[in-house]
Amino acid sequence: MDTVTSQAGQVRELIDRHxxxxxxxxxxxxxFLDGPDVDLVxxxxxxxxxxxxxxxxxxxxxxxxxxxxxxxxxEVLPAACAMELVHAAALLLDDVMDEAGTRRGRPAxxxxxxxxxxxxxxxxxxxxxxxxxxxxxxLLALSWADAVLLETGPRLxxxxxxxxxxxxxxxxxxxxxxxxxxxxxxxxEEARLISLYKSGKYTVERxxxxxxxxxxxxxxxLRLLSAYALPLGEAFQIRDDISGVFGDPAKTGKPAGAxxxxxxxxxxxxxxxxxxxxxxxxxVTDQRGVAAARALIVDCGALDAAERRIAALAGEAxxxxxxxxxxxxxxxxxxxxxxxxxxxxxxx
Numbered sequence: 001m002d003t004v005t006s007q008a009g010q011v012r013e014l015i016d017r018h019x020x021x022x023x024x025x026x027x028x029x030x031x032f033l034d035g036p037d038v039d040l041v042x043x044x045x046x047x048x049x050x051x052x053x054x055x056x057x058x059x060x061x062x063x064x065x066x067x068x069x070x071x072x073x074x075e076v077l078p079a080a081c082a083m084e085l086v087h088a089a090a091l092l093l094d095d096v097m098d099e100a101g102t103r104r105g106r107p108a109x110x111x112x113x114x115x116x117x118x119x120x121x122x123x124x125x126x127x128x129x130x131x132x133x134x135x136x137x138x139l140l141a142l143s144w145a146d147a148v149l150l151e152t153g154p155r156l157x158x159x160x161x162x163x164x165x166x167x168x169x170x171x172x173x174x175x176x177x178x179x180x181x182x183x184x185x186x187x188x189e190e191a192r193l194i195s196l197y198k199s200g201k202y203t204v205e206r207x208x209x210x211x212x213x214x215x216x217x218x219x220x221x222l223r224l225l226s227a228y229a230l231p232l233g234e235a236f237q238i239r240d241d242i243s244g245v246f247g248d249p250a251k252t253g254k255p256a257g258a259x260x261x262x263x264x265x266x267x268x269x270x271x272x273x274x275x276x277x278x279x280x281x282x283x284v285t286d287q288r289g290v291a292a293a294r295a296l297i298v299d300c301g302a303l304d305a306a307e308r309r310i311a312a313l314a315g316e317a318x319x320x321x322x323x324x325x326x327x328x329x330x331x332x333x334x335x336x337x338x339x340x341x342x343x344x345x346x347x348x
Contacts, residue, residue: 064208068217166206173197200233227320235313257290
């Protein structure tokens with residue numbers, strides 16, 4: 001096992017242990033609920049957080065802290081765990097908005113909760129119950145994120161400011177994505193704006209800034225981290241765009257060609273429209289249309305162009321790590337590995 005892989009495993013273990021302790025404490029505060037209701041929270045939120053995900057965003061929090069000179073891992077763990085809880089909330093809400101059937105190879109929370117409603121013989125609309133309950137679980141995760149961030153210590157105010165910015169930007173980006181589809185033809189710049197705020201800043205830049213805030217890093221290091229994060233966040237989103245068109249449903253948890261069926265405003269589709277002007281991309285309603293659109297995207301060179309763009313952006317991100325004032329070698333090595341992971345398409 002190489003050094004970075006070993007470091008990644010150690011960082012995840014630290015975060016997972018802290019998360020488990022935090023969640024156990026927070027569930028204990030739900031003693032005003034009946035046992036079955038607490039069990040529902042454990043099954044559909046606690047287990048969702050602890051048993052899935054790659055901890056990509058908490059890893060960026062951790063290495064942003066180390067890059068800024070932080071030397072006590074326990075100091076940054078609350079912020080890293082808060083980031084993972086925000087991400088869990090985002091996934092729960094995203095699945096409701098996208099009407100996704102599955103997540104991480106299992107029924108999405110709102111789908112499973114609707115099934116629970118039906119099996120219990122409750123009155124009312126099962127689908128509405130599932131969506132409402134999943135939304136409440138997401139709000140609970142956001143509340144717990146604030147609770148754990150309180151453990152940050154003397155730099156709580158700076159950390160809370162970054163986490164608030166992250167959430168506001170992610171909500172705004174999600175709204176832009178929702179408002180532009182279906183039936184709208186986003187150009188390159190609009191697609192980039194949506195990806196920047198929906199995913200790029202949320203996945204890479206703000207988590208790095210959160211770690212930097214906890215460490216009390218200097219402004220020059222903050223600028224270096226942004227120079228690394230912004231191109232990498234864009235590369236990550238373009239990779240996600242490709243997955244949304246060509247991804248295996250067994251891995252993505254979404255129908256084949258999900259972005260095509262939903263008419264998403266993405267860099268990949270904007271590039272294909274620019275190259276072809278074909279209406280095929282704007283009228284995909286079934287798997288036959290997905291196949292035709294996929295073929296068009298490949299034939300016109302849009303897929304190859306997207307791959308080249310990812311490689312260029314990842315290279316730009318890594319090069320930024322050597323700008324003044326520089327960062328500790330261990331942090332640089334870890335961030336290079338994370339750049340490779342993002343460019344290749346790290347799940348969630």
